Amino acid sequence: KxxxxxxxxxxxxxxxxxxxxxxxxxxxxxxxxxxxxxxxxxxxxGLPHLYVTINPADFHNPLFQIFAGREIDMNKFFDKAAGNAEAFIRAKTVAENPIAAAKGFEYLINGFTNILLGCKRPDKIGIFGKVDSYYGVVEAQGRGSLHCHFFVWLEDGLSPNEVKEKAMQDPVWKQSLF
Structure with missing residues (x-):
């Protein structure tokens, strides 16, 4: 004071x-x-039903290479993935093109929210069911690569207490959960 x-x-x-x-x-x-x-x-x-972190391997993701302007033959890309020289080229390409890396990251995040969470699907149903809402926070790691933490609330999702109660009442459901 x-x-x-x-x-x-x-x-x-x-x-x-x-x-x-x-x-x-x-x-x-x-x-x-x-x-x-x-x-x-x-x-x-209430508490989110899902906590999701998306942390793409930007150096090794072919989409990031394409956004950076490299011609990628998807039939051969993963054959070379283990080679040190190619790994260096991929890392250098992304490091020299931070805008391309950001565009690749945005593309992946939009794919997650629009398709997997179902936010842009006509029925609004994703792989976890219907999403009521979500909140995402983008962060940069030490070398500048991006990752995103999501909190996701599902429509008609069970609260932690409801999950516990259902698991105690139904051993088959409990087994399928874990």
């Missing part, structure tokens, strides 16, 4: 800086704002 006028003024200034900086990508204020959004969703919908 501020003790004098200078500390009070500094505290007020920090409130404004925090408010403005939440719009700055990657800032601690933005991260805090995202945490509050997630907490708000959890208070509203």
């Amino acid at each position: 501020p003790d004098n006028d200078s500390e009070k003024a500094a505290t007020e200034l920090l409130k404004y800086v925090q408010y403005v900086s939440k719009e700055i990508t990657g800032s601690s204020a933005e991260v805090n704002a995202m945490r509050e959004e997630i907490r708000s969703i959890i208070r509203s919908r």
Whole structure:
């Protein structure tokens, strides 16, 4: 708690800086704002049914090579995947083309949300059923490659207590779950 006028003024200034900086990508204020959004969703919908992390192997993914402009023969791509020289070329290609890597990442994430989660399917049903909502956070690793953490809420999904109760009542269902 501020003790004098200078500390009070500094505290007020920090409130404004925090408010403005939440719009700055990657800032601690933005991260805090995202945490509050997630907490708000959890208070509203309960715990997520799925926690998913997508961390593509960008150096080895042929899509990233194609986005970077390389001609890829998919029939031969995986034959060369173990070769050190080819691995170096793939890594160099992605490292020299961060925009291509970001486009490849976006393509994969859109495929996950639109197709696997079903968000762009006509019936809105994905591989886990019908998604009520999701929240994804993109992060960069030390070398700059992107990954995404998702919280996914399913329509008519069971709460943790309901899963426990059903597992206790139905041993066959419990066995299929684990």
